[in-house]
Amino acid sequence: MQLRSHGRIYTMGLWCVLLAYDAALALTLIYFLFLAPLAYIYMLLLPIPVLAPLYLFRRLYPPPDSRERWWLYIRLIGITVLLLLRAGIDLWLPIRI
CATH class of the missing domain: 1.10.287 (Helix Hairpins)
Known part of the structure:
Protein backbone atom coordinates (compact mmCIF):
# COMPACT_ATOMS: atom_id res chain seq x y z
CA MET A 1 0.00 0.00 0.00
CA GLN A 2 1.28 3.46 -0.84
CA LEU A 3 0.27 6.89 0.42
CA ARG A 4 0.86 10.23 -1.30
CA SER A 5 1.97 13.25 0.72
CA HIS A 6 3.26 16.52 -0.77
CA GLY A 7 3.94 14.87 -4.09
CA ARG A 8 6.06 12.06 -2.66
CA ILE A 9 5.20 8.40 -2.38
CA TYR A 10 5.83 6.73 0.99
CA THR A 11 5.41 3.08 1.83
CA MET A 12 3.27 2.08 4.80
CA GLY A 13 6.36 0.91 6.71
CA LEU A 14 7.94 4.34 6.53
CA TRP A 15 4.69 5.91 7.74
CA CYS A 16 4.66 3.54 10.71
CA VAL A 17 8.25 4.48 11.57
CA LEU A 18 7.43 8.18 11.34
CA LEU A 19 4.30 7.80 13.47
CA ALA A 20 6.22 5.81 16.09
CA TYR A 21 8.92 8.48 16.16
CA ASP A 22 6.30 11.24 16.55
CA ALA A 23 4.54 9.32 19.31
CA ALA A 24 7.81 8.80 21.19
CA LEU A 25 8.67 12.47 20.82
CA ALA A 26 5.23 13.53 22.03
CA LEU A 27 5.40 11.24 25.08
CA THR A 28 8.89 12.50 25.91
CA LEU A 29 7.74 16.12 25.72
CA ILE A 30 4.67 15.38 27.85
CA TYR A 31 6.89 13.73 30.47
CA PHE A 32 9.53 16.45 30.65
CA LEU A 33 7.12 19.38 30.42
CA PHE A 34 4.36 18.16 32.74
CA LEU A 35 5.12 15.04 34.77
CA ALA A 36 8.74 15.61 35.79
CA PRO A 37 8.14 19.15 37.18
CA LEU A 38 5.21 17.80 39.21
CA ALA A 39 7.52 15.26 40.82
CA TYR A 40 10.03 17.96 41.77
CA ILE A 41 7.29 20.25 43.10
CA TYR A 42 5.99 17.36 45.19
CA MET A 43 9.48 16.68 46.50
CA LEU A 44 9.85 20.32 47.54
CA LEU A 45 6.49 20.10 49.33
Whole structure:
Protein backbone atom coordinates (compact mmCIF):
# COMPACT_ATOMS: atom_id res chain seq x y z
CA MET A 1 0.00 0.00 0.00
CA GLN A 2 1.28 3.46 -0.84
CA LEU A 3 0.27 6.89 0.42
CA ARG A 4 0.86 10.23 -1.30
CA SER A 5 1.97 13.25 0.72
CA HIS A 6 3.26 16.52 -0.77
CA GLY A 7 3.94 14.87 -4.09
CA ARG A 8 6.06 12.06 -2.66
CA ILE A 9 5.20 8.40 -2.38
CA TYR A 10 5.83 6.73 0.99
CA THR A 11 5.41 3.08 1.83
CA MET A 12 3.27 2.08 4.80
CA GLY A 13 6.36 0.91 6.71
CA LEU A 14 7.94 4.34 6.53
CA TRP A 15 4.69 5.91 7.74
CA CYS A 16 4.66 3.54 10.71
CA VAL A 17 8.25 4.48 11.57
CA LEU A 18 7.43 8.18 11.34
CA LEU A 19 4.30 7.80 13.47
CA ALA A 20 6.22 5.81 16.09
CA TYR A 21 8.92 8.48 16.16
CA ASP A 22 6.30 11.24 16.55
CA ALA A 23 4.54 9.32 19.31
CA ALA A 24 7.81 8.80 21.19
CA LEU A 25 8.67 12.47 20.82
CA ALA A 26 5.23 13.53 22.03
CA LEU A 27 5.40 11.24 25.08
CA THR A 28 8.89 12.50 25.91
CA LEU A 29 7.74 16.12 25.72
CA ILE A 30 4.67 15.38 27.85
CA TYR A 31 6.89 13.73 30.47
CA PHE A 32 9.53 16.45 30.65
CA LEU A 33 7.12 19.38 30.42
CA PHE A 34 4.36 18.16 32.74
CA LEU A 35 5.12 15.04 34.77
CA ALA A 36 8.74 15.61 35.79
CA PRO A 37 8.14 19.15 37.18
CA LEU A 38 5.21 17.80 39.21
CA ALA A 39 7.52 15.26 40.82
CA TYR A 40 10.03 17.96 41.77
CA ILE A 41 7.29 20.25 43.10
CA TYR A 42 5.99 17.36 45.19
CA MET A 43 9.48 16.68 46.50
CA LEU A 44 9.85 20.32 47.54
CA LEU A 45 6.49 20.10 49.33
CA LEU A 46 7.46 16.93 51.19
CA PRO A 47 8.54 18.75 54.38
CA ILE A 48 4.98 20.03 54.91
CA PRO A 49 3.36 16.69 55.90
CA VAL A 50 6.44 15.92 58.00
CA LEU A 51 6.63 19.26 59.79
CA ALA A 52 2.90 19.94 60.26
CA PRO A 53 2.24 17.10 62.77
CA LEU A 54 5.43 17.96 64.64
CA TYR A 55 4.40 21.61 64.81
CA LEU A 56 0.93 20.70 66.07
CA PHE A 57 2.42 18.29 68.62
CA ARG A 58 4.77 21.03 69.83
CA ARG A 59 1.85 23.45 70.18
CA LEU A 60 -0.23 20.95 72.16
CA TYR A 61 2.60 19.52 74.27
CA PRO A 62 5.40 22.06 74.68
CA PRO A 63 8.73 20.67 75.88
CA PRO A 64 9.51 21.31 79.53
CA ASP A 65 12.86 23.09 79.11
CA SER A 66 14.66 25.13 76.49
CA ARG A 67 17.34 22.50 75.85
CA GLU A 68 14.73 20.01 74.65
CA ARG A 69 13.06 22.67 72.52
CA TRP A 70 16.33 23.53 70.76
CA TRP A 71 16.94 19.83 70.08
CA LEU A 72 13.51 19.63 68.41
CA TYR A 73 14.30 22.69 66.27
CA ILE A 74 17.63 21.19 65.21
CA ARG A 75 15.94 17.95 64.16
CA LEU A 76 13.22 19.79 62.21
CA ILE A 77 15.79 21.92 60.41
CA GLY A 78 17.90 18.82 59.68
CA ILE A 79 14.96 16.93 58.15
CA THR A 80 14.03 19.94 56.02
CA VAL A 81 17.60 20.45 54.80
CA LEU A 82 17.98 16.75 53.92
CA LEU A 83 14.74 16.74 51.93
CA LEU A 84 15.64 19.94 50.08
CA LEU A 85 19.12 18.54 49.39
CA ARG A 86 17.56 15.39 47.96
CA ALA A 87 15.31 17.47 45.71
CA GLY A 88 18.29 19.58 44.62
CA ILE A 89 20.38 16.51 43.78
CA ASP A 90 17.51 15.06 41.74
CA LEU A 91 17.27 18.33 39.83
CA TRP A 92 21.03 18.75 39.35
CA LEU A 93 22.12 15.17 38.61
CA PRO A 94 20.24 14.64 35.29
CA ILE A 95 21.64 17.95 34.04
CA ARG A 96 25.22 16.82 34.75
CA ILE A 97 24.87 13.36 33.15
